[in-house]
Amino acid sequence: MLIALLVTLLAILVLGFIRAPLIVWTIGAVAAAGAASYQCGSYIALGVVLALGVLLNVKPIRRAILTGPIFGIFRKITPAMSQTEQEAINAGTVWWDRDLFSGAPDYKRLHDIPAPKLSAEEQAFYDGPTEELCKLIDDWKINHELKDLPPEVWSFIKEKGFLGMIIKKQYGGLEFSNFAHAKIVTKIATRGGSAAVSVMVPNSLGPGELLQHYGTEEQKNYYLPRLAIGKEIPCFALTSPQAGSDAGGIPDFGIVCRGSYTDPRTGQRHENVLGMRVTWEKRYITLGPIATILGLAFKLYDPDHLLGDKEEVGITCALIPTEHEGVQIGRRHYPSGGVFQNGPNWGKDVFIPMDWIIGGQAYVGQGWRMLVECLSVGRCISLPAMSVASGQLASFTTGAYARIRDQFGLSIGRFEGVDEAIARIGGFTYQMDAAQRLALSGLDMGEKPSVLSGILKYHNTERMRKTINDAMDVHGGKGVCVGPRNYLARGYQAIPVAITVEGANILTRSMIIYGQGAIRCHPYVLREMRAAMNKDLKDFDDAFVGHLGFVGSNMIRSLVLGLTGSLIASSPRSGPTAGYYRDITRLSSAFALLSDMAMFSLGGSLKFKEKLSARLGDMLSNLYIATASLKRFEDDGAPQEDLPLVRWAVEQALYDCQQAMDGFLANLPSRPLAFVLSKVIFPLGRRFQQPSDHTGTQIARLLMEPSASRARLTQNVFVPKSESDSVGVLDLALKAVIETEALEGKLRKAQRDGKLKAIRAKDRLDEAVAAGLLTTAERDAVVRARQLKREVVMVDDFDQELQSHDAGVGVREAV
Known part of the structure; x- marks a missing residue:
């Protein structure tokens, strides 16, 4: 027995x-x-x-006795979704995120995704015009003197087609891939955030993208060629003072009516045409103060039924020339961290014709769907790219600075506290870049991953915040004193912008990521909900039975994988990363189980349990980040010297996923259920640990000297060749300091031994040459290294009015 x-x-x-x-x-x-x-x-x-x-396998009997009654209950308890919620749920596509929700990710599918790369044309643009644009950018001058991009920079951006990267060639645009778009924005952002924002916004969510997807042929043929060459500057006005994250609650409105207007493009007068009178007030609109074409979102009403039976038509998007009578535009906001053009606009009872609606009259009331469908693309590119830029710049500069700057006769990067901060900078940068790269591969395959776009927006910008904070800590006073030499201050000041725009991070984490993911990525939930809405018992029956099997399987898989330490799970790779794939499979099964148990125990109230929803979103996000990091490692050719980076990135993501599970179980209202789930998922305890100190030290060492790993991690950083540039001098100083480290050690020992007695440093060098401790060439190398080091560690000082800063090296003699 x-x-x-x-x-x-x-x-x-x-x-x-x-x-x-x-x-x-x-x-x-x-x-x-x-x-x-x-x-x-x-x-x-x-x-x-x-x-x-018989009951379970004979479908007519099963539906009559089992799933039929359940179906009736399910329809009653399933919370109703508003139209805006349905459109948000239906927007975009699900992709690799579905695999992570399955409990059994298909790693072959992951590695079959082509690695993103630039075409020859894109590479030439990246190496040519993008490099030239970076050379033209003087971020100090832009932000503190001109409060705008210089005219020559604006001209270059327009002339070279930077504003038309997403526009198809048939309309005069560059028609670049999403990967190229992101890399170009990243490189520009490492040189100047204001310039990067000015380039990225017309290529993100806005008139250009909306026109290409929904515009009439007449609208496309007129506007797209003009947008491509910068003859038209676009902006898109969505956010209102009373409606920020709740975009569906915008108070701006239009009333369908007949009226007359003069077209500012042609000067022609049009009488008694069908249109609408629009009243709006918008704010935070990037490029708004200088825009020539205003994309406007508002709610449209038709009280006289001139369009049809509906009085409330819905959110509508229109294109309005900013010269049009009644459009108020031109004033500016003053964003922290950059003075890119951003400001409010408004209008009262402004009459516009029906053919100014994007897509024409056929698209009245379709604005919200249009926006959420396009949003997933832009959110994968713009702010994630700027986050990657911040991480790469922090890695490049902090690694070099920590090797160049010394205290107590030792490079500060050799101190473990500093080493720990550098490791986080490198590890988070690897995560950010890997996460975006994978998403960009999906975009260029035709996907519109709405859930992944939320993950990227939240987690990349949060990691940007962490990397810049750590970089500031390592730089100390160098990061605190604002001036042309400070390459971190603007990024530090700009953090709130990235955290806030395109959906505030609190909202994105607590509502959007899992709110969309649970329904879109789950193999059965959306089918069950649609079956309930469509009163389709047959489809519900198939989905519900499959769902029960899915829950039971994940419970068993979680327990078995927990008891065996994931060892029986399969891995697509052998070697040092094999165990990570198995651990991801284990946590994927556990995440799927927790997700189902949350929906089972909380039902529709889960929608309002934002802390629990946020933790479920963190689980999904960190599983994505872990797999993206492994994918990047393989795409790079699995270089052994990068193992510390991929180890740190994956181990941190798995640990963060475990911590989210732990927090979820600690706060699940049903305590008996939480106890059982804890024993199933963690039968032997919480075994995932943060990256070891040794791994962190390896990363710090990689960033503190020239290496292939450092070059790969910081590949998009624009590095000027001039030693008078605060970033350009770092590489020169780093190489000089490394080359003279042994000589400096010899000099310190000679001084301790009493062989060098002069008070002034340069006099001790002469003593060393006279005593035969250094050759003349070695002394010159030390002098050169010290000059470069001085320029690296110096901060700017100004006159009493803080107007004129010092001119650089040689202003005063070093001690």
């Missing part, structure tokens, strides 16, 4: 682990019941199992 029980238990575990179909479970159960009945001489158990088998 004991052997039979063990065999039965083993069979249950195996069938659950491999996700056997219902019919296989039924056959197994019948066989076990038959054997037991034969041994006992009673066939009651066999009869019960056979009855259950």
